Amino acid sequence: MEKIGLYLGCLIPTEQYAYELAIREVLPELGTELVDIEGPACCGAPLRHINLSLTMYLSARNIALFEKEGLDILAPCPYCHQAISEAKDVLDKNPTLKEKVNSYLKEEGLEYKGKVKHYHLLDLLHDEIGTEVIKEHIKEPLEGLNIAAHYGCHLIRPNDIPRPDDSENPQKLETLLKTIGAESDYYNEKLDCCGAHILLNEQESALTKTGQKLEAVQNHGFDGMTTMCPWGQRMFDTKQDSAGQTVGASLNIPVIYYIQLLGLAMGKEPEALGLHLNKSPVDKLGSKEED
Amino acid sequence: MARIGVFICHCGTNIGGVVDVDDLVKFSSELDDVVYAADYKYMCSDPGGKVIKDAIEEHDLNRIVVTSCSPRMHEPTFQSVIEDAGLNRFCLEMANIREHCSWVHKDEKEEATKKAKDLVAMAVRKANTLEALTSFQKDVVHDALVIGAGIAGIQASLDLANTGKKVYLVEREPSIGGRMAQLDKTFPTLDCSSCILTPKMMDVARHPNIELLTYSEVTEVDGSVGDFKVKVKRKPTYVDWEKCNGCGECGQVCRMKDKVLDKFNEGLGKRSAIYVPFQQAVPLKYTIDPSKCLMLLSGKCGDSPPCQDVCELGAIDYQQEEKMIELNVGSIVVATGYDMLEASDMYEYGYSQSPDIITNLEFERLISSSGPTSGHVHRLSDGEEIKSVSFVLCAGSRDMDHKEYCCRIGCMSALKQAYLLRDHMGEDLEINICYTDIRSFGKGYEEFYRRIRDGKSNFIRGRPSEINVKEDGKLIYNIFDTSTQKLLEINSDIIVLVPPLIPRNDSSELSRILRITEGADGFFLESHPKLKPSDTTTDGVFIAGCCQGPKDIPDVVAQASGAAAKAMGIISREELESDPMIAWVDPDMCVGCGVCVEVCPYSARELNEVTGIAEVDEILCTGCGGCIAACPSNACIHKNMTKQQILRMIDEVI
Numbered sequence: 001m002e003k004i005g006l007y008l009g010c011l012i013p014t015e016q017y018a019y020e021l022a023i024r025e026v027l028p029e030l031g032t033e034l035v036d037i038e039g040p041a042c043c044g045a046p047l048r049h050i051n052l053s054l055t056m057y058l059s060a061r062n063i064a065l066f067e068k069e070g071l072d073i074l075a076p077c078p079y080c081h082q083a084i085s086e087a088k089d090v091l092d093k094n095p096t097l098k099e100k101v102n103s104y105l106k107e108e109g110l111e112y113k114g115k116v117k118h119y120h121l122l123d124l125l126h127d128e129i130g131t132e133v134i135k136e137h138i139k140e141p142l143e144g145l146n147i148a149a150h151y152g153c154h155l156i157r158p159n160d161i162p163r164p165d166d167s168e169n170p171q172k173l174e175t176l177l178k179t180i181g182a183e184s185d186y187y188n189e190k191l192d193c194c195g196a197h198i199l200l201n202e203q204e205s206a207l208t209k210t211g212q213k214l215e216a217v218q219n220h221g222f223d224g225m226t227t228m229c230p231w232g233q234r235m236f237d238t239k240q241d242s243a244g245q246t247v248g249a250s251l252n253i254p255v256i257y258y259i260q261l262l263g264l265a266m267g268k269e270p271e272a273l274g275l276h277l278n279k280s281p282v283d284k285l286g287s288k289e290e291d
Numbered sequence: 292m293a294r295i296g297v298f299i300c301h302c303g304t305n306i307g308g309v310v311d312v313d314d315l316v317k318f319s320s321e322l323d324d325v326v327y328a329a330d331y332k333y334m335c336s337d338p339g340g341k342v343i344k345d346a347i348e349e350h351d352l353n354r355i356v357v358t359s360c361s362p363r364m365h366e367p368t369f370q371s372v373i374e375d376a377g378l379n380r381f382c383l384e385m386a387n388i389r390e391h392c393s394w395v396h397k398d399e400k401e402e403a404t405k406k407a408k409d410l411v412a413m414a415v416r417k418a419n420t421l422e423a424l425t426s427f428q429k430d431v432v433h434d435a436l437v438i439g440a441g442i443a444g445i446q447a448s449l450d451l452a453n454t455g456k457k458v459y460l461v462e463r464e465p466s467i468g469g470r471m472a473q474l475d476k477t478f479p480t481l482d483c484s485s486c487i488l489t490p491k492m493m494d495v496a497r498h499p500n501i502e503l504l505t506y507s508e509v510t511e512v513d514g515s516v517g518d519f520k521v522k523v524k525r526k527p528t529y530v531d532w533e534k535c536n537g538c539g540e541c542g543q544v545c546r547m548k549d550k551v552l553d554k555f556n557e558g559l560g561k562r563s564a565i566y567v568p569f570q571q572a573v574p575l576k577y578t579i580d581p582s583k584c585l586m587l588l589s590g591k592c593g594d595s596p597p598c599q600d601v602c603e604l605g606a607i608d609y610q611q612e613e614k615m616i617e618l619n620v621g622s623i624v625v626a627t628g629y630d631m632l633e634a635s636d637m638y639e640y641g642y643s644q645s646p647d648i649i650t651n652l653e654f655e656r657l658i659s660s661s662g663p664t665s666g667h668v669h670r671l672s673d674g675e676e677i678k679s680v681s682f683v684l685c686a687g688s689r690d691m692d693h694k695e696y697c698c699r700i701g702c703m704s705a706l707k708q709a710y711l712l713r714d715h716m717g718e719d720l721e722i723n724i725c726y727t728d729i730r731s732f733g734k735g736y737e738e739f740y741r742r743i744r745d746g747k748s749n750f751i752r753g754r755p756s757e758i759n760v761k762e763d764g765k766l767i768y769n770i771f772d773t774s775t776q777k778l779l780e781i782n783s784d785i786i787v788l789v790p791p792l793i794p795r796n797d798s799s800e801l802s803r804i805l806r807i808t809e810g811a812d813g814f815f816l817e818s819h820p821k822l823k824p825s826d827t828t829t830d831g832v833f834i835a836g837c838c839q840g841p842k843d844i845p846d847v848v849a850q851a852s853g854a855a856a857k858a859m860g861i862i863s864r865e866e867l868e869s870d871p872m873i874a875w876v877d878p879d880m881c882v883g884c885g886v887c888v889e890v891c892p893y894s895a896r897e898l899n900e901v902t903g904i905a906e907v908d909e910i911l912c913t914g915c916g917g918c919i920a921a922c923p924s925n926a927c928i929h930k931n932m933t934k935q936q937i938l939r940m941i942d943e944v945i
């Protein structure tokens with residue numbers, strides 16, 4: 001993949017800066033040029049249960065903007081990626097709604113065709129760039145590290161629309177971890193929710209979910225946890241302390257984006273990958289490695 | 292000169308409530324060649340038939356159009372009516388204004404009437420060119436073939452053989468018995484499955500009219516109803532069954548003893564490379580598994596193969612070869628049974644993660660006294676005794692991600708297992724049954740369910756979201772009980788999944804060989820869901836048992852007897868009347884290219900050696916129409932469905 005349009009959504013540019021930094025640092029070196037375009041707005045997903053047509057319109061508009069530039073889309077946020085997948089699925093099956101959405105888009109001179117492809121980092125790295133190419137770029141394999149994989153619910157569900165990996169038994173992230181030299185044990189809580197989606201209304205329940213999963217990861221003896229989702233990262237990394245307090249556990253587990261791990265294995269400077277922005281003790285990973 | 296009568300049926304309000312019948316009668320009577328048009332509330336009734344007969348006499352009608360339901364329903368009825376009135380039965384044309392019109396357009400009455408008029412006009416245009424055809428008689432072969440020797444095939448064979456007819460019973464495993472032989476007890480009466488099955492198996496073995504062809508498969512079927520030619524592949528058993536007396540010494544000395552996964556025991560036990568599937572096998576003859584026998588794989592088994600050394604009868608024959616035999620039968624009963632959905636396909640149920648998560652059929656073998664553990668249920672991972680067991684019903688059935696349908700035996704079989712476990716292991720065993728709805732619909736089933744739901748076992752209404760294996764190897768799952776609205780976390784020593792019955796993995800291949808249809812769920816499709824449950828789309832081929840859809844043993848046996856009676860209806864006749872609506876070749880048009888000979892799936896075509904043109908074997912031709920589409924010279928004609936007739940019909944409406 002030589003060129004791809006970057007669609008960051010809302011959470012990454014407003015809070016999860018490290019994710020963006022690492023993506024911009026790593027992908028070009030793997031041969032994928034990132035293109036920013038003007039105009040994309042919210043993916044619509046948070047409105048999904050209130051107004052489906054509006055959600056479809058917002059996603060269709062984003063897709064149309066990239067389509068106009070002839071660019072495939074990289075949506076590193078699973079929530080945005082799911083919104084795009086769903087919009088394509090719904091609009092392809094419902095010509096009436098597609099027509100309606102296009103009548104709105106016409107005001108901006110846009111048209112939704114739905115021909116452009118869209119990727120998350122998971123399938124971009126695993127299926128498009130491929131593990132062989134990644135391996136060629138590895139300078140410092142992360143040997144000796146056992147990293148827990150956290151996919152994020154929206155990345156793999158629901159299974160009636162196309163998702164980058166299997167809903168019940170996803171394996172691509174584990175494969176990617178092995179590609180950079182790390183191990184990744186199976187753990188029973190692998191597919192458990194991070195709690196992000198009930199954080200606003202049920203803070204304690206949300207942090208309980210976060211805490212339970214982190215505690216399980218810590219008790220299993222993992223060296224760290226890796227995510228592919230800014231929402232999961234926000235819960236497990238940023239809110240690790242309060243999650244620990246909620247479940248009465250002393251949590252001290254490094255949580256790191258996979259793309260940051262990949263960057264480290266490629267020999268990048270931690271600062272360039274935004275590691276200083278992670279709030280969990282990610283420096284522990286480095287010290288373990290040197291042992 | 293055609294004198295056409297049009298008869299329009301109200302079908303109560305089915306048609307009359309939507310289509311303006313009075314208007315339709317008026318319209319029909321004004322069409323060319325129509326001399327009479329009438330309507331009646333139920334044309335298929337006796338008085339309705341009389342309306343037609345009287346009109347034929349009074350108005351000297353010679354072509355009849357009946358405008359009613361699908362010809363699949365009542366074409367034979369009306370053919371008989373006009374035959375009674377002295378007309379040729381093929382001078383009838385039907386217009387379907389029920390399924391094709393009033394049922395699908397019930398909210399658009401005006402449009403429906405307009406469409407009904409078009410349909411009648413088309414039928415009338417065709418009717419005035421209908422030819423009078425004559426059926427002819429063909430001889431019937433009086434033998435029958437039954438494919439599959441589970442309880443369905445056994446029952447059908449016995450019923451057929453008891454009437455004095457010869458039956459070939461083909462089974463692909465070395466023994467007959469099928470799935471029922473694998474079961475321990477049967478619900479709701481708790482009869483021992485093999486105790487009621489083995490007498491029937493013995494009856495089959497002893498019956499003078501049944502020729503048993505085990506370890507054999509049907510590979511090709513030609514011909515048609517009353518006269519099928521069937522090719523059967525007899526796989527080599529590498530044991531001369533004429534000599535083998537089933538003593539079993541070969542199995543004891545086999546170098547692969549206790550090393551080969553035992554399919555009959557669902558892979559829970561081990562057997563030798565030379566084996567009988569189970570001790571009550573019929574025939575009790577040994578078979579060598581060619582994928583495991585060292586001699587057959589590498590040509591060497593120690594210094595000399597011990598099975599050969601020990602067999603005093605000299606029955607071992609490594610040189611045996613596959614044989615093809617040909618059968619000629621009048622009718623076929625298909626009873627090929629079912630497979631189970633692979634539990635490992637449902638990752639969330641953890642089947643592939645722990646040996647303590649087993650399927651219902653594996654459980655049958657575990658609790659069976661003839662099974663690999665002699666009926667002792669324990670944890671397969673560490674051999675520990677069990678203190679708790681959970682059954683997960685609908686594991687993959689009634690589930691849009693897997694199979695939408697109900698497996699129809701899961702609930703009752705799990706209730707039966709619960710009964711047996713309580714009986715064997717006492718009050719202290721914790722039994723959890725995770726169900727969606729308990730479907731105890733059969734005779735005596737609800738009463739049985741009440742006995743089990745006695746307060747001693749836990750019934751949880753829901754499905755586990757995910758089954759996990761804990762660090763110590765024990766199992767744990769979350770389940771939301773929809774009857775108490777509580778999320779439960781349950782520990783269990785073993786978990787039994789009850790997956791759905793699915794069609795045999797090669798049932799598509801068999802449906803192609805037999806030219807029968809599969810339904811959307813992959814099971815063989817019956818001709819009519821209510822009225823022809825054993826018939827198929829191919830005349831003379833009948834289906835019985837779980838190859839048609841999941842069902843319990845009583846239903847299987849009933850359907851098998853039904854299918855046998857249907858087959859008897861054919862093979863007990865001396866002659867069959869053949870359908871004259873078949874292909875015909877216009878000798879003036881045919882250039883003898885031979886395309887029709889190649890496309891004909893029924894071998895009903897050949898080129899005349901003298902004239903060089905194609906000829907139709909009227910006995911073999913089924914009127915499928917393949918040659919008509921293929922003929923490049925327009926020389927092939929389907930009688931009473933000619934290209935000209937179809938074009939006239941199309942002309943009428945455009």
